Amino acid sequence: MSKALRAAYGEALIELGQNNERVVVLDADLAHATMTSMFAEKYPDRFYNFGIAEANMVCAAAGMAHSGLVPFVSTFSIFGAGRAYEMVRNSVAYTHANVKLACTHGGLSVGEDGGSHEAIEDIALMREIPGMTVLVPGDCIEVRKAVMAAAEIDGPVYIRVSRQPSPDVTSPDAKFEIGKASVLRSGKDVCIMAIGLMLPHALAAAELLEKNGVSAEVVNMCSIKPIDREYVMAANRSFKAIVTAEEHSVLGGLGGAVAELIAGTCGAKFGRVGVQDRFGRSGTPEALFEAYGLTAENIAEKCRELLGI
Structure with a gap:
């Protein structure tokens, strides 16, 4: 059974804490939900619960x-x-x-907590801050790698960690590099760029497209900022169409980042699968993905639309 990505985050913190005594963890009264409670139990002297006072917590972290x-x-x-x-x-x-800043419960997959708790604009908010690195790991393997990589660089990092379990789609042996995309499936007709929980849906969409005779490349764009400019521009030259898939607003997230790079160029047709200009709502993650058009079939249909088939 798949493990929740937030559980992988808690485990990664323990590993990091063992190797680096300078690592401390701060939470805002949600340790059992974010899984930082795992670190708190192991290293109570390096864990700080600020209560429901997020602004104070962030300022203290800066100090x-x-x-x-x-x-x-x-x-x-x-x-x-x-x-x-x-x-x-x-x-x-x-x-x-x-x-x-490693935040959990991002996107519609928060589910029954509803629209007030479903962050569908967090990537956009963090991406626009100068000097902020933004990572959206897609499975438990990548959560660990993202945490370790974030600890190695000097400067602010935002890591979006999903609440829900998700199957592993990346390899433990695959190199993780901030600023680089990772091809999960090679193709030649259309390029599907996806992040987070949308990666399994993107891979499933590629299977659907194969039945239509369409060869789809699926790319993990975990590093939203810095984004892999070299790969995006090469894809724009090589593929007939590019489709981004994200559990986030189509405004300002992965789709926005890719659109900014290819704007004004003559290349692939471009489409975005994500949350349109609307808030989330309460429901199971599966029902919400269906209602908001975030399924494998939605991705495949967008690809077909751009390819004219």
């Missing part, structure tokens, strides 16, 4: 970072990227504090 510590700050994406935005911008990024 800790400037004192030589490596803080991992966790809460739900809607609170970390939303409620504490000003502090992330001014206290962390503006001062280039070495803070890692």
Whole structure:
């Protein structure tokens, strides 16, 4: 059975804490949901619960970072990227504090918690902050790699960790490099660029397209910022169409990042699969993905539309 990505995050923190005594973890009264409770049990002297005070937590993390510590700050994406935005911008990024903001419960897969808790704009908010690295791992294997990579670089990082379980689609042996895309399936007609929980749907869409005689390449775009400009521009020259797939608004996320790169060029037709200009709502993740057009069939249909078949 697939493991929740947030559980992989908790395990990665423990491993990181064993290897680096400067790592500290901060949470805002959601440790059992974000799985930072795993770190708290192992290293209670390096865990700080700030209660429902996300702004204070982020500011304290900035101070800790400037004192030589490596803080991992966790809460739900809607609170970390939303409620504490000003502090992330001014206290962390503006001062280039070495803070890692690892937020769980991003996107529609939050499910029954409803639209108030479903962050569908967090990637856009974090991506626009100068100097902020933005990572969206797609499975438990990649969550661990993203956490380790974030700890190695100097500067602010935002990691979006999903609430739900997801099958492993990446290889433990695959190299993880910030700023680089990773091809999960090679193809020649259409390129599907996906992140997070949309990766399994993208791979399933490629299987559907194969039945139509369409060869689809599926690419893991975990590193939203910096994005793999070289790969995106090469794909724009090589494929008939590019489709992005994300559990996020089509405005400002992966689709926006790719569109910004290829705008004004003569290349592939371009389409986006994601949340349109609307809020989320309560429901099971499966029902919400269906209602908001985030299924494998939706991705395949967008590809067919662009290819004219």
